[in-house]
Amino acid sequence: MQEIPLGMVGGGQGALIGGVHRIAARLDGRFRLVAGALSSTPEKSRASGAELGLDPARIYDDYRQMAIREARRKDGIRAVAIVTPNHMHTGPAIEFLKRGIHVICDKPLTATLAEAKKLAQAAEKSKALFVLTHNYTGYPLVRQARAMVARGDLGTLRLVQVEYLQDWLTEPAEAAGSKQAEWRVDPARAGLGGALGDIGTHAWNLAAFVTGMEPEAVAADLSSFGPGRVLDDNAHVMLRYANGARGTLLASQVAPGNENGLRLRVYGTKGGLEWAQEDPNRMWFTPFGGEKRLLTRNGAGADPEAQRVSRVPGGHPEGYLEAFATIYAEAARAIRAHEAGEAPPAEVTYPTLTDGLSGIRFVAACVQSARRNAAWVKP
């Protein structure tokens, strides 16, 4: 199995998510990082690339340069990971897409709805694939949850309760020198949404992935608790689905005691499911009237959909990096099929530009709803 040569935009020294993408790309041996425009500061790009052992000739000063030169090389990159702040996704993505280089882009899709639409057009014109790293859909038990809903184990869905609670912005980390915080609270770089964009889009995507439904209306109450903050750091959202189902989505970065509390509960006429990202190898399923069951990753009762994306047996915990790597592994399968002129295998699943667009619509709808005192708005 040959590795797919990969480039990276962003992710230089000091960045968190770049390192995550690199491990995820490498974990299953499907990609090999060979080029990078790792920072908008050329010196930093070079130092970062050297640290990663990249060929100096393939460390670039900017993403455009990388796109042009790599597209010309025989052994050029066939895919690029874009791991910059939100407002810096659209530019590079379009450059690579138009040169037929597959794009693996961090979330949320863009900073604004306008950018998202522009990017969608570029992607439509390109033959290259676009993969969005809504990484939580890579967890085996999330795959299983989706399969269970799809085959009716829960009956008709009635309730969808998703939440993503963190605490790291409880105090103004942005004023204390945290780079992670700085850009995330800055509308110029983060876009319309604060917590909404950063983690609310994950929650939105997870709920949609598992249930196979998207709300037709949202009513949002947004707050900015941090002193001086312009963007939301807390969002309470009610959801209405076309089939009559109801939901809630909570996103907070000011809830002390929550490190990375993404949790999903889905209840239907026949049963209920509960899953939490911080304990990802276990999921609760209760058939109505029966006993609660603890489904374990790749353990007794695992569905093929979950087994396929598991690497080790039950009881040997997989985590965040493995789930992230599954997005890359799925991307690799799709890219190989695409390059062979074939359709990807039916079971291959990854978040696409459509999912990204949906996330941005969600953020925009919540912001609009909040401005109208939490009126219902169609995303």
Add this chain to the structure above:
Amino acid sequence: MQEIPLGMVGGGQGALIGGVHRIAARLDGRFRLVAGALSSTPEKSRASGAELGLDPARIYDDYRQMAIREARRKDGIRAVAIVTPNHMHTGPAIEFLKRGIHVICDKPLTATLAEAKKLAQAAEKSKALFVLTHNYTGYPLVRQARAMVARGDLGTLRLVQVEYLQDWLTEPAEAAGSKQAEWRVDPARAGLGGALGDIGTHAWNLAAFVTGMEPEAVAADLSSFGPGRVLDDNAHVMLRYANGARGTLLASQVAPGNENGLRLRVYGTKGGLEWAQEDPNRMWFTPFGGEKRLLTRNGAGADPEAQRVSRVPGGHPEGYLEAFATIYAEAARAIRAHEAGEAPPAEVTYPTLTDGLSGIRFVAACVQSARRNAAWVKP
């Protein structure tokens, strides 16, 4: 320590909550059940009273008869427990209050706001005490949570998330012969609210008890998933507090896998608290930036407020009946002080008519909000 003679209205054979009140009254040895109008059907009242070993002369055909005759006896009851369906609280409560007999009434206060106001007037005129059994406030760790919030351990409160999820009405139990279900889904007996009234009021009360704040506006999305149901069996409610804090309140009786899932989370500028009724001897507290701590009932770090209402050391679980009994024990302390012409001890705390009225206002506001498409309504 002499026991206070107690009467009971409702709670005959087949009733659930009557038995709970009887155990709660007895557990700490502060009350003794000596009289009853246990059913609106005289034969059933008599059979039930006999089963409980009551003196036949003090088993009554109806509550009015009981109020009149017991008030005349030298050894007559000094308190009465009212454990009938919601629409049958006001009538008996007024009869006893006007005769100076203390009332211990099940929740919610009444079926309608009009009744609630009428009852409030009667209580104001009476010298007798009125105790509402929002029993969850009797849990030692709930007392501790209240004390922690009050002394500022959490800083300024920002978020209040309370939920009460059950699953027993997932299928139409009311059509399958469940007496418990029948009256709770019947507007004539339950009143304005379904899940809202039955369990939403508990959630509302718990949040208010712990935080010391009540929302100034609610936005409610109500659903009736059960076929043919008129009242809500699911409620999603957003909350706004005067100080800028925000909250959510979920109440559901159609969430499979939830037996009695009352959970409260409170987050402030300095820390967060989490407590769940099904695991009531443990509570999580995280001071922001520090490690999560597991507070145990009457264990290391227990506050005096929690120790005072604990009966056994940490590690020896107390439960629902003990918390319920604490409401009775507090009532007994207040009654004794009252009869001695004294103020009750400062630490004695129990839910009052004011709390009950607040709960009914909450239900009414949610119903009104729901009719206006989840607009914000002041409770």
Add this chain to the structure above:
Amino acid sequence: MQEIPLGMVGGGQGALIGGVHRIAARLDGRFRLVAGALSSTPEKSRASGAELGLDPARIYDDYRQMAIREARRKDGIRAVAIVTPNHMHTGPAIEFLKRGIHVICDKPLTATLAEAKKLAQAAEKSKALFVLTHNYTGYPLVRQARAMVARGDLGTLRLVQVEYLQDWLTEPAEAAGSKQAEWRVDPARAGLGGALGDIGTHAWNLAAFVTGMEPEAVAADLSSFGPGRVLDDNAHVMLRYANGARGTLLASQVAPGNENGLRLRVYGTKGGLEWAQEDPNRMWFTPFGGEKRLLTRNGAGADPEAQRVSRVPGGHPEGYLEAFATIYAEAARAIRAHEAGEAPPAEVTYPTLTDGLSGIRFVAACVQSARRNAAWVKP
């Protein structure tokens, strides 16, 4: 239903377990405390009795006096609770048994094996019943575990792992004025075993109750970590059963972080069960090859054996006091049947003198094994 008049030996002011017995006796309304020799110090007995509202004529200076006088009264006690330290069980028990008064005795049975045998003889001669409060067998899910094992849900048993870990003797509490600690570390009052007697006997009894088997050999390694301690404060014991099953029993009072950690695991050819006293409303059952199931007290999948001794529905936690009260309730049923000249109902179950004797044999065998460097000894 008439209450059975009850006396109490021990349990005066400052005692812990006396209060527990009183609540347990009262909780289900089957007993009424009317007499007491609550302390070996007459003044203290009187003060304690007054505080409890006992008729001064029925507060006694010593247990012999109480036995004699109550036996003569027409309305005399029909049962007595003995809640003194271990070395003070045999004397009072024999006095009451020989007068036909039923005995409800705290555990362990006695301080020594010699006493235990003497008491056994007295009980055999008496027509009165003897009930030992191994209260943990009163938990509904412990009843369910026993029923599941009995009907073969686990197949043939292979492994029994029971442990009872506490931490309150980590530091020398006996030197710091704890009355609870003082007598428990004193061989003259506690007897042969320290942790073994106080909590090891509970663990031993629980395992025997659930599995229906008692080991035929034990190998024990005992330690006295507390400075100056003579009795064990930690016990590691290996167990061998006649059918080839194997087990371990751990008892410790020096394991920081454990409040009252009684836990049982039983594994057979077809499945496994796990239960912990600190979380008593939930039990894990895994049929081999299937998913783990969470059995809840009185919830989905509850056995009749568990439902019979439950008071409230699943999700409404019952605890330590309820389980203790179930021992009293079972005793009441047995006493009523006995007084009516009938056999007790088949389902009535409570720990007897035989169980108590077994516990003392266990302690003696462990002490003997430890002296022989953990050689195997038959209990």
Add this chain to the structure above:
Amino acid sequence: MQEIPLGMVGGGQGALIGGVHRIAARLDGRFRLVAGALSSTPEKSRASGAELGLDPARIYDDYRQMAIREARRKDGIRAVAIVTPNHMHTGPAIEFLKRGIHVICDKPLTATLAEAKKLAQAAEKSKALFVLTHNYTGYPLVRQARAMVARGDLGTLRLVQVEYLQDWLTEPAEAAGSKQAEWRVDPARAGLGGALGDIGTHAWNLAAFVTGMEPEAVAADLSSFGPGRVLDDNAHVMLRYANGARGTLLASQVAPGNENGLRLRVYGTKGGLEWAQEDPNRMWFTPFGGEKRLLTRNGAGADPEAQRVSRVPGGHPEGYLEAFATIYAEAARAIRAHEAGEAPPAEVTYPTLTDGLSGIRFVAACVQSARRNAAWVKP
């Protein structure tokens, strides 16, 4: 950072642990698999190597051939992973060690004590490093536990309770065609110990790693519950330490409901620690007399020792593969230092031949103890 070229012995198609080693080697980008003798069947070795994308010239028919030829290549492997069944560790390890190729060997060290000693001699003569993959020591919170014990957070240790429970051999999987089961129950391939060797050595190693102590005597009760089994599938072991501390070690492969239940509890005069491999991102610490604290991986209160081997922030679960990769990462650091003629950085830690020898001595001592009816034996 250049990758270290790596070979592999064993781990061909159908093997489980080979794949784990490959991911672990790759995850941090420190090794690159370039050669293999992946099966003792040459055809299978070739097919497996092709599947992994190895250069056909570097797929070998047997490990000796690989050792000889790779040692001669300029770009030859500098390290080899040995992932064969236990009885096939010694042969290849010696071949590579004597050619100066670093060995990363799966556990347990060998099948017999004689082999272990032979291997130890070979390692002593070689300049190459020997790394044993007791992977559980790679978990960040295990590193933290070790640091906490070392700096005295627990005071003087008194109790060490370690257990490793699985259920996969509850029924005779070896008769049902499981390759994993077949060799593990076969004395010729597994060696002296069954569960003892396979998982007991992990438990032994984990306890030693965290506490910094090894028992001076063990008393073992071994069982072979599976029909026809010669080796133990269940082990109950009591431990005695030189400083007076006591311990227990349980290893079972017949405990239904346990997937991979490695758990460690350590109690000292000042506090207690609890950690479980299936929930590896959380650890409990209780300072005696204080509240229980939940330490999270790389969260609040993380020690530098734990942070150093964490890849992502708290709340983003790491798992089994990351811990395994940490052993490889530590090996890489040691190899680089070694090749540079330097001592490895002080903080680098990995299990060595000494640890492996200790594990084999433990197995041998248990087997001897069991033969002598669980007498105390020095390992």
